[in-house]
Amino acid sequence: MAFEKLTNNLKGLTDNGQQYAKVTAEYYKLSLFKNGMRGLVSAANLALRATFGLLALLFLSIGLAIVIGDALDSASKGYFIVGGIYIVIFLLVFLFAGKPLERMLLTKYSKMAFSDDSFKETPSAGASMPIKNKIDESI
Numbered sequence: 541m542a543f544e545k546l547t548n549n550l551k552g553l554t555d556n557g558q559q560y561a562k563v564t565a566e567y568y569k570l571s572l573f574k575n576g577m578r579g580l581v582s583a584a585n586l587a588l589r590a591t592f593g594l595l596a597l598l599f600l601s602i603g604l605a606i607v608i609g610d611a612l613d614s615a616s617k618g619y620f621i622v623g624g625i626y627i628v629i630f631l632l633v634f635l636f637a638g639k640p641l642e643r644m645l646l647t648k649y650s651k652m653a654f655s656d657d658s659f660k661e662t663p664s665a666g667a668s669m670p671i672k673n674k675i676d677e678s679i
Contacts, residue, residue, distance in 0.1 A: 578652070
């Protein structure tokens with residue numbers, strides 16, 4: 541009789557352990573999907589903004605080069621001056637903006653990744669709610 545209770549308890553323990561493992565795996569799959577989609581949306585947003593920003597910069601640069609060229613009576617001088625301005629900006633960014641940019645990006649995206657409420661609670665093995673409800677709740 542005592543041996544029977546012990547085997548039943550061990551069987552219940554293994555069942556709860558298996559249920560916990562399944563629920564935890566589903567939770568982390570959903571969490572990974574959520575973070576992956578958040579990154580994809582951010583990348584698409586950045587690509588869209590960069591595309592239109594670069595198009596605007598291109599047309600403004602051409603316009604500035606034409607204005608400078610008209611003022612100097614030589615179109616090529618205007619284009620060379622605008623190109624030189626971009627080379628100076630590139631060198632300044634290359635020399636001085638590496639570490640501050642890295643620090644800014646790390647702080648921004650680490651706050652976004654680690655302030656998520658879904659990481660605060662992990663599913664418990666002894667909970668009475670079905671697996672589907674636990675998965676829906678973590679979304």
